[in-house]
Amino acid sequence: MAPPEPPSSAPDEGHVVLRVDGVAHRVEAGQSVAAVLLAMGPYILRRSPNRGGARSAFCMMGACQECAIVIDGAIRRACQVEVRAGMEISRRGAGLGTGASKQGNAETTPGTAS
């Protein structure tokens, strides 16, 4: 599932350190948060509010909202946000537990209003 190793040729200033679910990672600058998470694996980013189905990024152009997770404390589309030093990313969607911990649908809260 995990794609090839990131290229090692990039200079140091071409990288940023951020945290994903509390764990620090050094990643290439300029990437979208979604690209970083997909490369890191597993693909799952959150669960759907009604049936608790596993979901990940899908359209990568800001339309489908499947990658909307908590970034720096707010729900953001991971495919539209570029990584930044010190960024806090949580694989958690609106109103639900983390996808990565595979917690089902126990704490369902009303879905995101549109």
Add this chain to the structure above:
Amino acid sequence: MRTAFDLVVVGAGPAGGEAAIAAARAGLATCLVDEGPAPGGQVWRAPRTASARGSGPDADRRGGDDLRARLAASGATILQGAQVWDARPGFTLSIVGPDGASLLSAPRVVLATGATEHVAPFPGWTVPGVFGLAAATTLMKSQGTLPGRRIAVAGQGPLLVAVASKAIALGLRPVVVIDRNGIRDWSRAAPGFARDPAAMARGLGWIGRLAAARVPYRARSEIVGVDGTDTVRGIVVRPLDGGAERRFDVDTLYVGDGLAPADELLRLLGAAQESDPLQGPRAVCDADRRSSVPGLYVAGDGAGIRGAQSAAAAGRIAGLAAARDHGALTDPAFDAASRAPRRKLWRLARFADASCRLMRMPEASLDRIADQTILCRCEDVTAGEFRAAIADGARDLGQAKHFTRLGMGPCQGRMCLHAAAHLMRRETGALGDLRPTPRAPVRPVELGALIGTYDYDDIPVPKAAPL
């Protein structure tokens, strides 16, 4: 920042970029608003990482670099990372961007909002590891990577071949390519493609690379389903003309079935559209790109799917027409400047038709959608639940939305409404655009972002009435 302009252009792809350049050069105070991190749109997307910049520039990169350089020199105000979430006639656009919420006003607006990819739903299309074809191009162009070890590429149209070929160039040979079209469909498209020889040469290059890498190619076939719930373990493929189903072990699937106009703002402003079998809901406009709403111009795929080169030409015409209507260009100057893009549009019409024909909504496959297949990803509404709503009397998608919540989630129906409208037309005989009434916000926006930061002292308190 200045908020009143002569012209606001929404979308900085080929259409919006060219419109803004043409208008700004003619002297209009022009503002270009775009969601992405840099101009270029989806097709001419700018590379964002060192690895993406390191890969050799292709035609799309060159198109984007050229557009970005001319935009930077055009004098237009460019707002990146900004979403337009409401539009009112006259025009006032509500945007939310890096600097918070603001209003832009202009007597003229060019909508160049591009396209959304649609995917005909199949069992398992929501499983992590299933991505759109457009998602693959986005990742490859901006990041220079493509997730997956064993990938399959499926769907229809030029994008299918482009993604499969570009994956090979990244060292990721697809396990299988699954094409709804067959060799005969592609041959039929060849005369149209020949109208843009450079694009045709590129396409033949892609096909050549696939052949050289001996990628297994399943013509006239489609995905039956995905094996797996939290990850993709494999896919099952079936020939459209009958024959045995076959399973392929893959961990990642890229699938796309063509493009639909991203027409939310167009509909919100009440501009007329007409149904077009090839282009999707097409904006009604004159030869100078004026829509049915005075002061509102349309260009690019958002006005009907035509592709990047046609979008650039239409965008230029729209920008020039706005400048002419503003009084910044004389009629002869307008005629002279718009002659070349008009010729290009005419020359590319058959090219665009050929592409669109290969990307046409797979109606027979939609008819076969099983009841347990999820139709609305956001709200987990299945085709069976949707059909039950029709049986209960729903006759347009607004009613189906009330019955089932289909289209009510954060994507606002972008992923499901085209397929749902098709199912409803087939099952009820209903005609026309069945989509729900367009409403703001056309994108989900955070209330916090709209409110911004404020001080309680800044809130105006009316004087107390005298006792």
